[in-house]
Amino acid sequence: MELDSLFWNQIKTTIKTKNGANKLLENWLDPIELIKSEKTADSLKITFGVPSQFFFFYVNEHLKDKIAQELREQSNIPVEIDFVVTGKTASDYNTSLQDVMQNTEQVFQQPVQVVPAGPRPVENINEEFTFSTFVVGKNSEFAHAATYNVACNPGTNDYNPLLIYGPSGMGKTHLLNAAGNQIRQNYPHLRIVYISAERFLNECVSALRRHEMDKFRQKYRENTDVIVVDDVQYIGRGEAVQEEFFHMINSFIEKKKQVVLASDRMPKDILGLEDRSRTRLERGLIADITMPDLETRLAILRYKAENYNVRLNEDTIQYIAKISKKSIRELEGNLKKIKMFSELQGLSINLELARKVLAHHENTVTISIEEIQRIVAEYYKIRVTDLKSTSRAKPIVVPRQIAMYLIKKFLDKSLVDIGKAFGGKDHTTVINSLDKVENLQNQDPQFKNDIDELINQIHNVTGL
Numbered sequence: 001m002e003l004d005s006l007f008w009n010q011i012k013t014t015i016k017t018k019n020g021a022n023k024l025l026e027n028w029l030d031p032i033e034l035i036k037s038e039k040t041a042d043s044l045k046i047t048f049g050v051p052s053q054f055f056f057f058y059v060n061e062h063l064k065d066k067i068a069q070e071l072r073e074q075s076n077i078p079v080e081i082d083f084v085v086t087g088k089t090a091s092d093y094n095t096s097l098q099d100v101m102q103n104t105e106q107v108f109q110q111p112v113q114v115v116p117a118g119p120r121p122v123e124n125i126n127e128e129f130t131f132s133t134f135v136v137g138k139n140s141e142f143a144h145a146a147t148y149n150v151a152c153n154p155g156t157n158d159y160n161p162l163l164i165y166g167p168s169g170m171g172k173t174h175l176l177n178a179a180g181n182q183i184r185q186n187y188p189h190l191r192i193v194y195i196s197a198e199r200f201l202n203e204c205v206s207a208l209r210r211h212e213m214d215k216f217r218q219k220y221r222e223n224t225d226v227i228v229v230d231d232v233q234y235i236g237r238g239e240a241v242q243e244e245f246f247h248m249i250n251s252f253i254e255k256k257k258q259v260v261l262a263s264d265r266m267p268k269d270i271l272g273l274e275d276r277s278r279t280r281l282e283r284g285l286i287a288d289i290t291m292p293d294l295e296t297r298l299a300i301l302r303y304k305a306e307n308y309n310v311r312l313n314e315d316t317i318q319y320i321a322k323i324s325k326k327s328i329r330e331l332e333g334n335l336k337k338i339k340m341f342s343e344l345q346g347l348s349i350n351l352e353l354a355r356k357v358l359a360h361h362e363n364t365v366t367i368s369i370e371e372i373q374r375i376v377a378e379y380y381k382i383r384v385t386d387l388k389s390t391s392r393a394k395p396i397v398v399p400r401q402i403a404m405y406l407i408k409k410f411l412d413k414s415l416v417d418i419g420k421a422f423g424g425k426d427h428t429t430v431i432n433s434l435d436k437v438e439n440l441q442n443q444d445p446q447f448k449n450d451i452d453e454l455i456n457q458i459h460n461v462t463g464l
């Protein structure tokens, strides 16, 4: 995707919509203009122009992340952003922007913010990411329940810190924002800070350089009641920052103030994280969030389609959900691509159009029958040849039925093909196996646990 001025204007509008009617945001966002957009092999490099040094500092500090996130979501590739000062003055802009510029100067000279009545605003929080816009599936029910609990009773139970972890694009940021929004609504007096660990790191480093650590601590420890930190994996990058982060969390916990964190990996896997920081993170509650199965992806897609006002027939829904296996961000991105394409070309959305737009996704390698048989055989410590044999011993029959079930679930092969892959079993044997596994999952929690574990292992192989 190349970024042109028209598209940049659309992005600005989206950022504004996501942040509600916010004059201050408009004042800073409107004068930012696109200078250059270059697509390299694996990222999009964009240079924006801002009128003054004032702008330069402000947008780097407060808007860069927002803009990058929105661009990433729209383009689905990593985005690098730079700002340059153009030196333009208010008179270089059209009349409406002249107002904006003049307001901006005033805002800059009067940094004291008047806190409006009602819940305090939370900088950077996305008001659209709430619990009601989060579709709960088996992959996220624990993380969702834990976050919701914490949001309803911040700081009052042992879930402190609460750490949500899981791969990219799985809904961690959404849950973190939902917690922030919920706390803001239920406890309007609480001062909530939502920040990415990367920004925490940058601010901390700059405070260290300027010998302004007292100010930094005042902001994050004294003047904050709930801290929500995203992408905590970055904290391992700097020793001094880690030290500061560790003390900040301790001070929050001592004062019974809630800490909510998200990371793309477990604390033990965060590079550079010292033992005491790791144990601190592990002492609260850790909840993981994994890739949803097809059923949940379908539910999320239906919800998103309704939300974006996109009408999809059943075939198209099934197709998009089946091929969007990497993340929910991908699922959402694919839906947006189809919507945009249909609008630009004036075509109605159907399976044919979806296939055309998403053709490159279909080549993604998933998993083979043999691979699933191997995973199941290893799990039950039997041989693949046992699965294909005619043995009717229970330790062989149950794994065989499970392997058939998983092949149907992940590969959607015909009953005949599945039968063939197990030494030429009849298709009625396959039907019976699928029914047995389905029923047993509802009756026996241990059995269900085994299936979930196998599904996880398959996800690990496919990277789904």
Ligand SMILES: Nc1ncnc2c1ncn2[C@@H]1O[C@H](COP(=O)(O)OP(=O)(O)OP(=O)(O)O)[C@@H](O)[C@H]1O
Residues within 6 Å of the ligand: 129, 133, 134, 135, 136, 137, 140, 166, 167, 168, 169, 170, 171, 172, 173, 174, 175, 264, 300, 328, 329, 332
């Ligand atoms: N269960 C869900 N229901 C509805 N929308 C979801 C769900 N999970 C994720 N999304 C949407 O998918 C997109 C990506 O989610 P999010 O940014 O929260 O992922 P993430 O796990 O924080 O990723 P990263 O680690 O890259 O920051 C968002 O638009 C979010 O609203």
